[in-house]
Amino acid sequence: MMTTLTLTLNGETRAFPAPLSVHALLQTLGLDVRKVAVERNEAIVPRSTYTGVLLEDGDILEIVHFIGGG
Amino acid sequence: MTENPLPQDTWTVAGRSFTSRLVVGTGKYKDLEETAAAIKASGAEMVTVAVRRVNLSDTSAPMLQDYVDPKIYTYLPNTAGCFTAKDAVRTLRLAREAGGWNLVKLEVLGPPPHLYPDMMATFEAAEALIKDGFEVMVYCADDPVGARRLEDMGCVAIMPLGAPIGSGLGLQNPAMLAMLIEQAKVPVLVDAGVGTASDAAVAMELGCDAVLMNSAIAHATDPLRMARAMKHAVLAGRDAFLAGRMPRRLGADPSSPLTGLIR
Numbered sequence: 385m386m387t388t389l390t391l392t393l394n395g396e397t398r399a400f401p402a403p404l405s406v407h408a409l410l411q412t413l414g415l416d417v418r419k420v421a422v423e424r425n426e427a428i429v430p431r432s433t434y435t436g437v438l439l440e441d442g443d444i445l446e447i448v449h450f451i452g453g454g
Numbered sequence: 455m456t457e458n459p460l461p462q463d464t465w466t467v468a469g470r471s472f473t474s475r476l477v478v479g480t481g482k483y484k485d486l487e488e489t490a491a492a493i494k495a496s497g498a499e500m501v502t503v504a505v506r507r508v509n510l511s512d513t514s515a516p517m518l519q520d521y522v523d524p525k526i527y528t529y530l531p532n533t534a535g536c537f538t539a540k541d542a543v544r545t546l547r548l549a550r551e552a553g554g555w556n557l558v559k560l561e562v563l564g565p566p567p568h569l570y571p572d573m574m575a576t577f578e579a580a581e582a583l584i585k586d587g588f589e590v591m592v593y594c595a596d597d598p599v600g601a602r603r604l605e606d607m608g609c610v611a612i613m614p615l616g617a618p619i620g621s622g623l624g625l626q627n628p629a630m631l632a633m634l635i636e637q638a639k640v641p642v643l644v645d646a647g648v649g650t651a652s653d654a655a656v657a658m659e660l661g662c663d664a665v666l667m668n669s670a671i672a673h674a675t676d677p678l679r680m681a682r683a684m685k686h687a688v689l690a691g692r693d694a695f696l697a698g699r700m701p702r703r704l705g706a707d708p709s710s711p712l713t714g715l716i717r
Contacts, residue, residue: 393510394507394508394510395507396510413510413513414513414514415508415513416517419517419519419552420508420552421505421548421549421550421551421552422551423544423547423548426544428547428548428551429551430551431551446507446548447507447508447510448505448506448507448508448548448552449505449506449508449517449518449552450503450504450505450517450518450519450529450531450549450552450553451480451481451503451504451505451506451517451518452479452480452481452482452483452486452489452503452504452518453479453480453481453502453503453504453506453532453534453668454479454480454481454482454502454504454532454534454619454620454667454668454669454672
């Protein structure tokens with residue numbers, strides 16, 4: 385049976401098929417893992433753990449990058 | 455004609471040395487091409503960057519790193535837009551993960567219209583960040599007492615405002631800035647408030663180690679030319695500081711000899 389994860393990504397609710405690692409999520413979203421940082425439920429997810437960390441239903445994620453700023 | 459060689463003049467923060475004493479922001483430009491060109495024209499080696507959510511509806515959009523190479527420029531992630539210590543610390547933890555380095559610009563702001571540094575929140579955030587291994591360059595009030603406290607806490611550079619962020623008003627409190635610079639044992643950067651080249655020169659003439667600006671370049675009619683003007687202004691101000699200005703005097707002192715005048 386296919387289970388679904390409901391995640392909040394940068395304030396938006398989206399559904400994904402489980403299981404889903406942080407690495408797989410970033411790939412699905414088309415993001416370059418070297419240029420972003422991920423916070424999961426207000427804790428940093430170290431880049432070295434992206435493949436191992438499996439997301440859970442209800443997780444709140446912030447995915448950020450550098451932009452122009454003063 | 456040969457130029458008299460001057461010794462190499464560099465400044466060092468957190469173990470990294472820089473030749474350029476101009477630090478520039480990467481915001482407010484028309485597009486990323488203009489950002490890259492203006493930064494190049496400024497000669498800056500360190501640039502401030504913001505940390506924001508990725509636009510997930512368009513993940514193929516060009517990113518800053520594609521135009522301003524972090525291998526060439528030292529990225530200084532900021533906490534612009536953070537009004538609490540907690541948000542600032544969260545933002546910089548993300549920045550460290552995104553960039554992989556510890557050198558950051560901390561700013562915790564009060565509300566508009568002044569966006570004046572919230573010093574209590576800045577102390578709180580600085581303490582948490584230093585404990586967490588960050589090297590903190592800190593935006594702060596033109597307050598020598600608060601600046602000393604931030605330095606004693608372990609901040610690696612003190613960055614007092616010259617005038618409100620984005621105001622272009624020029625240095626509003628030069629006497630206090632001069633005292634703050636005089637007492638500091640870590641680099642002091644005048645950050646915010648510069649409007650045009652003479653403001654940058656005045657800041658450098660006070661003896662600060664570098665000047666940080668964004669709007670003065672990005673919001674000039676011709677940003678590339680203003681970037682170049684700022685580069686020269688910072689060099690001129692630095693040289694004037696090192697040269698030691700002549701004393702001010704009330705009244706004239708003619709430059710041409712009075713002897714040998716025709717009668």
